[in-house]
Amino acid sequence: MGTEIKLKGDKVIAQIPSIKDKALRINLNENIYGTFAEIGAGQETVRHFFRSGGSSGTIAKAMSAYDKDFSDAVYGTEGDGRYVTENRLKKMLTFEGELIEERLSREKHPNKLFFSYANTVATIDFAKQFKGHGWVGIRYQIEPDEAYNEIILHIRFKETDARLQQETLGILGVNLIYGAFYKYNDPKRLLRYLYDHLDKDQLEIDTINFSGPRFADVDNRLMSLQLVKNGMTDAVMFNPEGKNVLPAAILYKKNLLAFRGSFRPVTNVNVDMYRKSLRMFLEENKVEKENTLVVFEITLSNLRSDGEIDERDFMDRAELLCSLGQTVMISNFQEYYKVVEYFSNYTKARMGLAMGVNNLVDIFDEKYYRHLSGGILEAFGKLFYRDMKVFLYPMLGEDGEIITSENLKVHPRMKELYKFFKFNGKVVDIVDYNPDILNVFSREVLKMISNGTPGWEPMLPSGVAEIIKEHHLFGYHPQKTLEQN
Structure with missing residues (x-):
């Protein structure tokens, strides 16, 4: 009795936790504790935590400083006067994170894992000319005495209704918080799980950056590549320093x-x-x-x-x-x-x-x-x-x-x-x-490098051959070159 029936030919279906279950799991963990600061699209993320039950063990504070003067008084002013920016989001995350550290004693809460979740968003305008965009992020700990990790992403809304955009943002927020705590060991999967219960035609993620001790080995350029590979965006960019940048x-x-x-x-x-x-x-x-x-x-x-x-x-x-x-x-x-x-x-x-x-x-x-x-x-x-x-x-x-x-x-x-x-x-x-x-072709040069064939260096710009040799790029191996000679 009670044994699950499996039929021949059944396929394994991955069980994706519901948004309520994700929020509830976090709420029921007595150590995860933090703040929610949401500006521009309601308090849609924290709403899921309130509704799932047991939220008093997770939510230290939830706020939305909609008025610009209020927002400036809390987080400071922006030099360019804009509010939906990465810099604004980082200020929100840092301020709220430091505030919880300041107000809650570590002696009283030795096992607490503090976090601050924030978003600053502009939803679709009244004329429906600009669909809206926003910055979303979380700053959090995995161990009580550990330095903070950060995941910051930029989104573009594809829906044409402000209410739908708010709901989409709320689901994304829960996915991000859940993934940050329970999928941090596999950032590629964490990235895919951001779209749990969401569709690609609802939301575009065109920039993401991971930082902190748990992501010390993560190259954000590879994470950018995943965004395009997974169909989350059409294009990503990074600057000469190798940092992910917002295309816009x-x-x-x-x-x-x-x-x-x-x-x-x-x-x-x-x-x-x-x-x-x-x-x-x-x-x-x-x-x-x-x-x-x-x-x-x-x-x-x-x-x-x-x-x-x-x-x-x-x-x-x-x-x-x-x-x-x-x-x-x-x-x-x-x-x-x-x-x-x-x-x-x-x-x-x-x-x-x-x-x-x-x-x-x-x-x-x-x-x-x-x-x-x-x-x-x-x-x-x-x-x-x-x-x-x-x-x-x-x-x-x-x-x-x-x-x-x-x-x-x-x-x-x-x-x-x-x-x-x-x-x-x-x-x-x-x-x-x-x-x-005119007779220089990349594919021929690549073949020469990987085969150890001599004579490819003059075909490349000054300094490039040295970089290839130093870092063993494109299959270069000095032993092959010695064997060819």
Whole structure:
């Protein structure tokens, strides 16, 4: 009696705890104790803890300082006058965390694990023009005398109703708190569990950062990669220091020049294309150097090896690009027009794409646009948005001829369309290229490095070979080189 029946052919179904069960488990732990500070979307997270029962053992304080003057009096003023920022969230987490330490004696509560949860959010506006976004985070302990850990993330709402957005935020908050305490040993799983009882079309997470003793070995760039890989966002970015950055913050109102490639590794061709196209871009009307950002983009498909993403290989490329002082974007965009469309969400300034001839020829291949109702014309309407230009780097043909925008071959049906963009100055040649390096290809260099074949160093920019050797990137092993010699 009471034995669970299992039938032949049954599949194992993962049991996801309900939001109530998650909140209740935390409430019933007599040691977990902390504060909730929620601004901009009600007190939706703490509501779940109140309703699940036993909340007095978990909630020291719950507050929402909606009035800006009240908020400033509690957390201090912001230099830019904005309230939905990472800096504001960090102030909230730190202030509330220090307050609980100050007011509750460790002698009286030797086993308490203190935490502060906070969010600062702007939900959809009345005109339904801006869907809203926010910063959400938790600062917490796993051991009473241990330093604090932090998980901070940025979200974008996709729903078009403020009430639904509030409910979504509440569920996310419970998932974050539960994951922080019970899944901290596996950050990748913790990340996936943030979407328990949520759907990707409700919420986008486009930035996340882990810090503290429990996450000492976590590389936040790898966590960013997981966001794209899991379909939680379309693109993530990190700066030359290797830190995750909010795309909206660094793309906003910037002139943008983007390079797409495998960068496996970065070669002299990549650097020559970068330098020459940047110089041409800066000569464009309305393009000021101080308001221009160069973005090196690697697509998810470029990271896949045999169908799987090689994380070590990803980190090798990231290290190399960051060491060259570049801003890196990892995206899920197969087609170029989607990159431009993405950038257009954040800036109306000038945009440029630097690419080789073979990439441009691919753009004029209709097969990539069959899923669009407007076909290739719809895609090109988005690609050549406003003042967008393609800066074209030449290619060495099989017969030794240098191929440029003047003599490249596209499908006969696309010839007139190509001429239209060429005639209107949307495709311009990089003319002062270095002809001596046109025979350098990343895939050949990579093969030489991994096989230990000598002679690859001169094909790379100054200092790159040394970095590859020092850190043993891209399968480099000095023993292989010795054997080859």
